[in-house]
Amino acid sequence: MTLQVCIMTxxxxFWNDQADEIIxxxxxxxMGVLTNHAPLITALDIGVTLIRSNNNWIPVALLGGFALVKENQVTILVNEAESAQTIQVDEAEKAFEEAKTRLEESQGEKQRVEATFVFKxxxxRYQVVKQLSI
Incomplete structure (x- = not known):
């Protein structure tokens, strides 16, 4: 038995396919989800989701949203989703370094909140392209 995973922007x-596991x-x-997981709704942070299908891990960058897990279906509603195939490695690395610097140099609450969003x-995006090359 597998999970039916649907990622919608x-x-x-963005994705609608079978998976063995999703993180x-x-x-x-x-949070890991396997078949027959208890029903739940959870908020999603900006980060990487990993989808295991046919013993391959597929990384996807998600930019905040919600996930619903019910009866072996995982429905993910996000603002944006990106796969490694659509991200340039050099661009992602440069953006990550710039965001890190911007976060370190941020002053004041508003600037720190904005810099944190850009950094995450x-x-x-950088983690997704790096995992593809591993």
Missing amino acids: PDRI LPTNTGQ RARA
């Missing part, structure tokens, strides 16, 4: 269905980036840490997004 505001403008498209979600929740607001309280990573850049880190997720």
